[in-house]
Amino acid sequence: MRIYETTFVINPQTDDSTIDKHVKDVQEIIASSNGKIIHESAMGTRRLAYEIKGLTQGYYASFLYEAESDVLGKLDRHFKINEAYIRDLTIRIEADPEDVIKQIDPFGKHGSGRDNDNDDNSSNRRGHSRDSSRDDDKKEEAKAEAPAEEKPAEKAVEAEEKTEEAPAESADSSDSSDEKKEL
Amino acid sequence: MAVVRGKKICRFCENKINYINYKDERILKRFTNERGKIIPRRVTGNCAMHQRKLTTAIKRGRVLAIVAFESESYR
Structure with a gap:
């Protein structure tokens, strides 16, 4: 069992329920590998620093979890098959998870935070x-x-x-x- | 006329930050210049350990489109 953090970006041009479903799918995959979610955060829709596939915004969500290593293959496959995911990143956390949670996004606590942060990149x-x-x-x-x-x-x-x-x-x-x- | 400055202190050491969150745009932006380049630690005064962690964090942030690889092209 190791601690990982997976962050992914979903195409926001669908309705909220679809986005929620995509997030839940990831959660289920983690659970299927004996995963235990330590912390989850949804940063919501924010502006992308550069265009990806013609999109300028993305819905960000992230999971910090402990799971068997076979989860990596499953997640990778899932992200590749489904076109709704425009970016994903899984990293192994070697630091103390407490430290990580302390630094995790400041928006996480204020609910989904959608559309909060759009024009932040401009200045x-x-x-x-x-x-x-x-x-x-x-x-x-x-x-x-x-x-x-x-x-x-x-x-x-x-x-x-x-x-x-x-x-x-x-x-x-x-x-x-x-x-x-x-x- | 040389400007005399005190020794710079690593801001991460000062605030006892052990982990740099690659999703925190605010921090990543603070340590990159307008073009999106990572500012050297000779300028920011970060310690070697934190500069290493920061570099990793910025590069991860770039992959996730939180900070740009490059921006504002000059002619």
Whole structure:
């Protein structure tokens, strides 16, 4: 028995029940190999960083589980046969699963989170305010699990980062605006 | 006029992060430049161990289309 994490992307251009079925199929395959799911997360529909098969969005879901190694072949076959899956990745987790769960996606707790995150890729670095709000979410989660010693440290990091990046960023933004003019 | 900076500290060590989540776009983006290239640790100040883990995470994220292999082509 080994711990694996499988993440896959489903074509979102179907109804929700079909997507749920695709997710459930994967779950059943894992169960068929004596699998025990440790953590599951649905990141929902989000924008793809690059186009795949003409699609710009994908529905992300992920399972962290312990199973026999024959599950890998079964999953691979399943993903290859079914065209609804546009990407899949299974990795062996060698770290402590507790650590992994702690870092797992911040959207996981807020339900399916579909259509939440669509225009996030548009701005590269200027989304500081948005990021910080998300940081807060994360901090709250962290508080529930661990003592809150992280908070000042992280703030310091953020501040340091800002000072470091400030000149570069301004240069970047001027660059990009120049570019837009050219276009 | 040289700018004197203190020694950089690995942010992952500082926050005691042992595992870097390859699905967290926020972290992966922070350590790549606008073209999608991984920023060297001489710039970010990451320790060797975390830079290794981060590199793996970014590459996994690229496969899953969470971060781009490359973006914004310049002419």
